[in-house]
Amino acid sequence: MSRPPPSVDDLPVHATRLRFIPAAAALLLALAAGMVFLYAPLDADQGLLQKIFYLHVPMAIVALCGFIAGGVFAVQQLRTRSRVWDLRSYIAIHLSLILGVGVLVTGSIWARAAWGHWWVWDEPTLVSFLVVFLLFACYQPLRFSIEDPERQARYASVFAVTAAAFVPVNFLAVRLAQGYVHPRVLTTAGGHMTGAMRLTFYIALLAMTVLYVTLFRAEIASKRDAIRLRRARRALEAAEAAA
Amino acid sequence: MTAYVVSAYGVFAGILVTYVGILVPRARSRRRAIAEVEARLQEHGE
Numbered sequence A: 001m002s003r004p005p006p007s008v009d010d011l012p013v014h015a016t017r018l019r020f021i022p023a024a025a026a027l028l029l030a031l032a033a034g035m036v037f038l039y040a041p042l043d044a045d046q047g048l049l050q051k052i053f054y055l056h057v058p059m060a061i062v063a064l065c066g067f068i069a070g071g072v073f074a075v076q077q078l079r080t081r082s083r084v085w086d087l088r089s090y091i092a093i094h095l096s097l098i099l100g101v102g103v104l105v106t107g108s109i110w111a112r113a114a115w116g117h118w119w120v121w122d123e124p125t126l127v128s129f130l131v132v133f134l135l136f137a138c139y140q141p142l143r144f145s146i147e148d149p150e151r152q153a154r155y156a157s158v159f160a161v162t163a164a165a166f167v168p169v170n171f172l173a174v175r176l177a178q179g180y181v182h183p184r185v186l187t188t189a190g191g192h193m194t195g196a197m198r199l200t201f202y203i204a205l206l207a208m209t210v211l212y213v214t215l216f217r218a219e220i221a222s223k224r225d226a227i228r229l230r231r232a233r234r235a236l237e238a239a240e241a242a243a
Numbered sequence B: 001m002t003a004y005v006v007s008a009y010g011v012f013a014g015i016l017v018t019y020v021g022i023l024v025p026r027a028r029s030r031r032r033a034i035a036e037v038e039a040r041l042q043e044h045g046e
Helices: A020-039 A048-080 A083-115 A124-137 A139-144 A149-176 A195-242 B002-045
Strands: none
Touching: A020 A048, A020 A195, A048 A083, A048 A124, A048 A149, A048 A195, A048 B002, A083 A124, A083 A139, A083 A149, A083 A195, A083 B002, A124 A139, A124 A149, A139 A149, A195 B002
């Protein structure tokens, strides 16, 4: 027998279960920062500037994975028609957009220092990330232009699934592009990183992932509270009208 | 180079602090409001 689709009441409550994850995120972020500046050696080619990559690349990877997660949750929403999956999809995309802003800004700062330009239009990695970012930036206006919650969830999910399909395409296009100048951090040969650099990079990636999960759960709990509050206010209005 | 590195990490810290600074007070006020409304609902129930 298949399980019924989850309801909004199944979403995690803020108080108890959330405490461990923010602590882990804070610890991992502190550990990553310590490793970046005190443990990882200076890059022979870029020097101190390479330290930006320990922030920029994990943010980009987590943002892109978040967009894909938003698409996967949207598929679940279309399958089950559950409000919970719609909320999860919305929050995954919302957080990825915020990380996306960070990716674009930190990338531009690095590009200014390394290439002398804030933005280079003929660089496939930059442009393809911008295209994905702008595509998902259309998600929220589309979502909030529809008032009916059922239609809103359905249309937003269809959009999220379609846009998420562009993420692997973006990744492949960049890998296949010839003549790029954007440095490769993760390659099958291990990139240009030494053991200490690679360890630092993976810790930074883990810290960013746990931070994303923390914020995701906190947002879910906040949305659940908003729904509970709305319901309680409606019940109070009905009780006051009946009295 | 140091200024670029500091700016990049500063941007990240700024985004994070702003986001958490909006999220946490909003969540707290919602929980307070829920407790208040539920208490009033209970008064009506009695």
